[in-house]
Amino acid sequence: MRNPGRATARRTESASSSAFRNSGSNSFKRVGSDHAGHDHGPGGHAGGAERHGSGDGHDHAHANFLGANTELIFALACGVLLAIGFAIETLVAGAPEWLSMAFYGGAYAFGGFFTLREAADNLRLKKFEIDTLMLVAAAGAAGAAALGAWAEGALLLFLFSLGHALEHYAIGRAKRAIEALAELAPDKATVRRDGQTTELPVEELVVGDVVIVRPNERLPADGFVIKGSSAINQAPVTGESIAVDKEPVADVEAARAKPDAVDATSRVFAGTIKGGGAIEIEVTRRSNDSALAKVVKMVSEAETQKSPTQRLTDRFERVFVPAVLAVSFILLFAWVVVDEPFHDSFYRAMAVLVAASPCALAIATPSAVLSGVARAARGGVLVKGGAPLENLGSLKAIAFDKTGTLTEGRPRITEVVPVDGASEENLLVLAVAVEGLSDHPLAQAIVKDGRERLGGRDLPAATDLKSLTGRGVTAIADGKTVWIGKAEMFGVEGIPSLNAAATAAIATLRESGRTTMVVRHGDRDIGAIGLMDTPREAAKVALKRLREMGITRMIMISGDHQKVADAIAKEVGLDEAWGDLIPEDKVASIKKLAGEDKVAMVGDGVNDAPAMASATVGIAMGAAGSDVALETADVALMADDLAHLPFAVDLSRHTRSIIRQNVFVSFGVVAFLVPATILGLGIGPAVAMHEG
Template structure:
């Protein structure tokens, strides 16, 4: 309702340009995405290794000559193993035993005894894992850099001419100002900039002249544009509505809120050390012990006069049966199967590490707008004032007709509600709008005004009507936005609008409380009234409102201060620092900002909140299967190692036992691929785990 009719053509043109840009993006994005991913050497080598492995496997099964598929497998070894092997050798110089180097050594050992397929499979698994990690890192870095694009590169600075004494800060002080196009980064504290309708604001500052509605969802997460008047603060990177603003800069470019968001995401990503799977931590110690034992098993018998070939064969058999390959494969299949199952049902989990982390979450923290709510306003009530002599349907129809040309989200919500109700709209004429106030038009011969309770569009209209004030205050206290409808300058009704709760939100909150044993917390940049209203609807009692991005990060640190592992669910740019800081970050996918999607560890692609307790339950089951597989793998290794050390284990039998344990644990983990696994997770998510 802050639309200037004169700016509507420009707004339409901008919308058209945006649509064309979106179409071009949709066409060009896949190729740009693939080009960006292909630029990573880890991805190129992983693709090459996987290709040679696949072709070698086909030739092997097809009965091709052994030299052919052996050559293809060995090429796979070289393509996928040279980089981790080289990195491992460099690590050895720092007296660190790299697990990837041991995997390469185990693969070479497998090839030396004829098990070249097993070694190639191990190489492909590790190469693919490294490529996925590189892709995730690049996407996050690109999104952080792209976040800076929210702030325009250029700004219109006003150079004030000589002005009458005492006119500082007044509208007259800017009447003859000279406009200068400058780099936004060069703006200094005290500069005054002009922000035209539809532009992004170039700096943090304070409004000195003008009124408009500013969409600051990227900073605060508020779903409804906020009316700004002289004295109000605005943020760089937020979108101005249809009024012109003159803003005095109060922070340099490097200290704006949007710049601090970038810094916080980068800092959190850097300080949040690369999380390892539990088994990786065990492997590092186990692998050192295995290498030492293999060397001892080869060298000591030689001192006792054992033949070189016999000593080498026993040591090689020991290395194969004691190899951590079986342990790795005992761990990865359940986690990868859980990732695949979650992905089929609308939850993208980015890595096995994340899946393991999800299984350890102790408490969930929710953002409000776009997470527990849909992120756009809806009409929630129509109140006819005493003496209005109108039905609710007629009141809504008149308001919707007056709002037809409005580009404000509240006006669009009113029009959408009337159309959904099947109400016919009247004839519109003489439409006018005033930023920060509302719209006024002739509808079927009546003068209809739809405006803010405190700021009617006409100077002759009273804003202190007691009936209007009473109803508006009641609605606002309940967390709604109130809009007054006047006919012929007489208030006849009040419309209530609010962001709408997502379907299934209360059930998701209940299930998460039962699953984790702790009630979720609400962290939002929205105002306290709206936050408390939603919290009451979904069943959350711990509410923290009016939070800027840095405040959300501080809240996450506080919640995790006692060792609690927080899973944060959000969707906006303002959530990204907290998503990076939390133990596990989960983003809502459909309307989520690019930075939030790339920073998060998991993405709910269908925006179904029921998927959050389900994926946590699935992750916990995957962890239980990993534990069971480790017991199985350890039992096989213990028996085979004891046989080799205390008896005479034939090499073929050792290989068979090693491969048998791998098959058993692999099949056990793949149980999570069944559709029933997700249905079971949904049921577990609805009751205490």
């Protein structure tokens, strides 16, 4: 993997354009950001400082002037010097005492270097956490030396520094897996500008540039295909295991005007891998705004969002640490009431400090969360922190939006039913003219299929579009107001009711499971349009797997009529469907479910954003192509594929299992060692068991 520090130094890019390249690494090297300006190096793994994020309980900086594993090197050096000193003291007859003391002194220097600096940081920040106990115990090693126990003091520092170095290595390995995401996009791109082809750094690409991508190259930017066809491996971003065929957009100007509405068969993402044949893409996002850049940024920030278990351990620390310090202080004076020398009382107090310092508890949750988040990202699932990662695995109920989630989200006109003497052509002309002003999926379906049915017929100009959220739209065409929407839009809020013919047409269409739209021109109802969305094949398989995993309740919520909702639910294998819901009703429904148990809401992240925000976990599908979905969801399925949801739930459950295992073992060791040290277990065995 390229070194992010060297890569950053190599470039001369602006702060904004460099955000993507550094988002996967700099988020873990924010030297001084919450250390009040305390800086130990120039930054980067190779020559700067390694930081633990604010969420891992280790807000300390570690100078890496010998490389990323400096602390581990110091710990091993401490152990080597300790072993040499002990060998001289016990095996070399007649060796001067100062010689073994010199090696012990070197062991103290290497073993205590990071410990003392961390102690200084904690004191300056007035922090008392689990590590504080070990820091005080390590300081007691100096007291042990003063009392003549040089070897035991050095052993304490060696085992403590080794344990800490391994903790930091475990956290760092999980973070480096996340950093690797930032290295997926190439450094340079072949660009055609003003008829000239040149190679430029990806940071210099601008929206509208045409990029040439050769066979087996990684795509340098988000955009849409304008020339050539190829299969593209989107696994690095969406987690899709099979390469996806891409083809040029049919209308470049339309794609340029609404890039987020470009069909998935033409949309491409930075960091994905092209197959055979060259293609040309038009850039729609700068490098720091690409889907991959947003994923890297959000994943790198995930560590700051503490999980429920981590918040619990934080509360435990606030009580446990002062209590242990108080008990150890009291034990220092055991010699006053017990017939033993001060040396023994001091030794016991230090042993209790060591035994009561569950360092493993400090990394039990962060290490598992970071590993889980990194693994999810590699599988095309963006999880924003420990809380949604843990909550996802404890769900028993999931609510699904219908359109675009359980269905393809590409409805087609199935019936056009004119009434009151209107013609099918007139009905479609007005509907296409008005819906052409809207970007709603149903509106786009009416425009697309309606134009095909009308051929090349001219359309009247439509103006003054107004949206009635969750119900329909109005606009002006041919000098009159055109109303298009659900039947429920009429007969309320001063809008005249539908005539008998329109009502009968709607009823017939709904009986056959169609989504319906009524068209009114002025004060005349001219007909209804029936549309049908195709259920996703993957949805049936995903729902079956979720049921097998123990999700006991799965509900479809939809704005469609109840009969339409029931028909779709039956086809995909759901027992429960709630229809006739406007956005406010969806929010109320999710809040009701959340009041009964933890519930997830799965949608596209756009119209469903309020309902997703009300759920325990909001899950968005197809997030790679939607900025709104990426921003609003707790969990984002980057591919437009519900099959990734069982993977995310299973990963969450596995992560929760690891966290519980870590916490249980950590507490168990403390529960055993504290009474054992009070009863006489020595520092050496206690530290060995503790750090082990």
